[in-house]
Amino acid sequence: MLKGNIQYVLSILFLGLWHMQLSGQGDETENGFVKFFYPNDQVSSEGMMRDGKPDAYWRTYYVTGVIKSEGKRTNFLLDSLWNFYNQAGELTEQISYKIGERNGYSNKYIYNNPQNPGQPTLISSELYVMGKKEGSSLYYHSTGELKLILFYKDGKKQGLSREFSKDSTLITVVQYKDNYVTDRERVNRTDEGGNKQGTFRDYYENGRIKKEEHYLDNQLHGYYREFDGKGDLLMAMRYERGTIVEEIDEDMKELLDMKSTFDQKGRLIFTGGYIEGVPVGIHRFFDTTGVVENAYLYNELGQKVSEGIIDEQGRRKGSWTDLYTSGETRAKGSYLNNQRSGTWTYFFQKGGIEQKGRFERDRYMGIWNWYYPNGNKWREESYFNGREDGMFVEYDPGGNILTKGDYIGGEKEGEWIYMVGDHKETGSYVIGLREGIWKYYYPNGAVKYEGFYSQGNPDKRHKYYYPDGTLKEEQYYVMGIREKNWKKYDQEGNLVMTITYKNNEEQRINGVKIKLPESDIKLIR
Structure with missing residues (x-):
C-alpha cells in the first residue's frame, strides 16, 4: 500500500494523470511511453503506462526542465532506489523501496557544508524495514561529522541514543522506550576553563558502558567504574577530589574479610580485603618503617587491574602499572601528588x-x-x-x-x-577557521577545486574543474551566503545550467523564474 511518504515521488505525475482522466483521454494512454507537460511545454514527467497506471521507470521534472525525481515501479509499486533532486539538479535524497514500502537505507544530503561548498554532504541515513524504521539511524552535522545515533524497533525509538559534538566527543545520552524519553544525561563536558565537570563515559560498540568517571573541577570525584562488553563490572572505586576513598558498601561489609600480616617483630607488612577468599579492593604492602612500598588494586572479581603505591590517604604516587583483566600490561607511568x-x-x-x-x-x-x-x-x-x-x-x-x-x-x-579519499586539500586556518585560498587536487596533480574563505565562510568566487582542467562549476558567495549566477558546464566546456541566487535563495534557473505554478499540467498527444 502506498503511504504518505511517497508524496515526494511523482506528485506532479498524479496531478497529470488526474487531469488526463478527467479529459477522457485514458484510452489513448492505457499502455506505452507517455509524457506530461507544463503550460510552457516543458516536460513535467515521463514514463511507461500499463493498464492506465504508471509502471516501470519514471522521471519527473521541475518547470525549468531540471530533473526532480527518478526511479522505477514493479507491478505499479515503488521499487528499488529512487533519487530526488533540488531545483539546481543536485541529489538531495535517496530512498530504497520494496513492494511500495521503504525498505533499506534512506539518505539525505545537503550542499551548504562550508568545508566542501556546493558538494553533497550526507546529513542522515535511516534504515527502514517494510515501511518502518529499524535498527540504527545516523544523523550528521552540516560539516559531515557524526552528530546523533538513534536506535529504532518496529518504527519506535528504543534504547540508548548518543549525541556527539563536532570533534566526535560523546556529549549526551538519552534512553528511550516506545518513543518516550525515560532518561537524559549530559556527559563528557568541560567548563569554559577546559576543566572536566560531571559524568564522563565511554561505550562499547554494542551500546554497553565501558568506563564511567565523575569529575569536579578536573579531579575524579565520585565513583569510577569499568565494565566488560557484557555489562559486568570489572572495577569500582570511589574518589573524593582526586583521592581514592576506601569505603565498603554496607551490604558488603558483612562479607568482607580484612586480613593483616605482621613480621616477627610485630610490624604491619600487609593489609587487604577478601570476599570468600577472593581479593578485592586495595592490598597494601609496607616496609619496616610502616610506609607503603607497593599496592595491588583488585576488581570485584578478584582480577588485579593496577599495581603501584597508594598511600593510606588514597593518593597514588611513584611508578604504576595498569593491567587488562586478562593480565596483560595496559599502561605504565608515574604519579606525582596523585596526578x-x-x-x-x-x-x-x-x-x-x-x-x-x-x-x-x-x-x-x-x-x-x-x-x-x-x-x-x-x-x-x-x-x-x-x-x-x-x-x-x-x-x-x-x-x-x-x-x-x-x-x-x-x-x-x-x-x-x-x-x-581520492583528492588532496590544502589551505590555511586562523584561530581554527578557514581563511584565504583553499585548493583541492586530483591524484594527477590537476586542480579539482579552488575557493576563498573568510572567517570560516566560503566567500567570493569558487570553481570546480574536471580532471583534464576543464571548468565544471562556478559559484559565488558573500560570507557564506549564495549570490549572483552559479554556472555548470559539461566536460566539453559547454554551459548547461545557470542558477541565479539572491540572499541565499534560488531566483531563476536558466533564466526561468522557479516559482511558476506546477499544478496546471497538461497531456500533449
Missing part, C-alpha cells in the same frame, strides 16, 4: 605500543605518538597544558601522510594539508 606525571606508555592487549607521551599535572604535555597494531606510527601531535599546541601529523597504515598542520592554543593555525 599522572612524566612519560606514560599505553599498550594494545595483544602487545605493542598503542600510545606514548608525557603528562604534567595530569595533562598532556609535549610530543605524543599513537601507533597502529602493526607498529607503524598513526599520529604525532604536540600539546601544552592539555591542549594541542604545535605540529600535528596523521599517517595511514602504510606510513603515508593523511593530515599535516599546526595548532596554537587548541585551534588549527596556518597551512594544513589533507588527503581525503
Whole structure:
C-alpha cells in the first residue's frame, strides 16, 4: 500500500494523470511511453503506462526542465532506489523501496557544508524495514561529522541514543522506550576553563558502558567504574577530589574479610580485603618503617587491574602499572601528588605500543605518538597544558601522510594539508577557521577545486574543474551566503545550467523564474 511518504515521488505525475482522466483521454494512454507537460511545454514527467497506471521507470521534472525525481515501479509499486533532486539538479535524497514500502537505507544530503561548498554532504541515513524504521539511524552535522545515533524497533525509538559534538566527543545520552524519553544525561563536558565537570563515559560498540568517571573541577570525584562488553563490572572505586576513598558498601561489609600480616617483630607488612577468599579492593604492602612500598588494586572479581603505591590517604604516587583483566600490561607511568606525571606508555592487549607521551599535572604535555597494531606510527601531535599546541601529523597504515598542520592554543593555525579519499586539500586556518585560498587536487596533480574563505565562510568566487582542467562549476558567495549566477558546464566546456541566487535563495534557473505554478499540467498527444 502506498503511504504518505511517497508524496515526494511523482506528485506532479498524479496531478497529470488526474487531469488526463478527467479529459477522457485514458484510452489513448492505457499502455506505452507517455509524457506530461507544463503550460510552457516543458516536460513535467515521463514514463511507461500499463493498464492506465504508471509502471516501470519514471522521471519527473521541475518547470525549468531540471530533473526532480527518478526511479522505477514493479507491478505499479515503488521499487528499488529512487533519487530526488533540488531545483539546481543536485541529489538531495535517496530512498530504497520494496513492494511500495521503504525498505533499506534512506539518505539525505545537503550542499551548504562550508568545508566542501556546493558538494553533497550526507546529513542522515535511516534504515527502514517494510515501511518502518529499524535498527540504527545516523544523523550528521552540516560539516559531515557524526552528530546523533538513534536506535529504532518496529518504527519506535528504543534504547540508548548518543549525541556527539563536532570533534566526535560523546556529549549526551538519552534512553528511550516506545518513543518516550525515560532518561537524559549530559556527559563528557568541560567548563569554559577546559576543566572536566560531571559524568564522563565511554561505550562499547554494542551500546554497553565501558568506563564511567565523575569529575569536579578536573579531579575524579565520585565513583569510577569499568565494565566488560557484557555489562559486568570489572572495577569500582570511589574518589573524593582526586583521592581514592576506601569505603565498603554496607551490604558488603558483612562479607568482607580484612586480613593483616605482621613480621616477627610485630610490624604491619600487609593489609587487604577478601570476599570468600577472593581479593578485592586495595592490598597494601609496607616496609619496616610502616610506609607503603607497593599496592595491588583488585576488581570485584578478584582480577588485579593496577599495581603501584597508594598511600593510606588514597593518593597514588611513584611508578604504576595498569593491567587488562586478562593480565596483560595496559599502561605504565608515574604519579606525582596523585596526578599522572612524566612519560606514560599505553599498550594494545595483544602487545605493542598503542600510545606514548608525557603528562604534567595530569595533562598532556609535549610530543605524543599513537601507533597502529602493526607498529607503524598513526599520529604525532604536540600539546601544552592539555591542549594541542604545535605540529600535528596523521599517517595511514602504510606510513603515508593523511593530515599535516599546526595548532596554537587548541585551534588549527596556518597551512594544513589533507588527503581525503581520492583528492588532496590544502589551505590555511586562523584561530581554527578557514581563511584565504583553499585548493583541492586530483591524484594527477590537476586542480579539482579552488575557493576563498573568510572567517570560516566560503566567500567570493569558487570553481570546480574536471580532471583534464576543464571548468565544471562556478559559484559565488558573500560570507557564506549564495549570490549572483552559479554556472555548470559539461566536460566539453559547454554551459548547461545557470542558477541565479539572491540572499541565499534560488531566483531563476536558466533564466526561468522557479516559482511558476506546477499544478496546471497538461497531456500533449
